[in-house]
Amino acid sequence: MLWDHRILLVEDHDLNAKIVTRLLESKQIQVERAKNGKEAVELYAASAPYSYDAILMDIQMPVMDGRTATRHIRALN
Numbered sequence: 001m002l003w004d005h006r007i008l009l010v011e012d013h014d015l016n017a018k019i020v021t022r023l024l025e026s027k028q029i030q031v032e033r034a035k036n037g038k039e040a041v042e043l044y045a046a047s048a049p050y051s052y053d054a055i056l057m058d059i060q061m062p063v064m065d066g067r068t069a070t071r072h073i074r075a076l077n
Helices: 014-026 037-046 066-076
Strands: 005-010 029-034 054-057
Touching (some): 005 014, 005 037, 014 029, 037 066, 054 066
């Protein structure tokens, strides 16, 4: 399958992540998932520049919330 876009999905709830992933993949969008903000920051930092077309992030998560993760990701750019 050829992917048109790549999204980083940051969601701690498995059912929500499954629903969003299926919806996006049905639109030819590749989804990579992080279960919390810390994982998202690590994945983003390890990725090549412009690897993701967008990041969809939950706000309330364990380990690191979405707002804090967003600040860390923005600081990497």
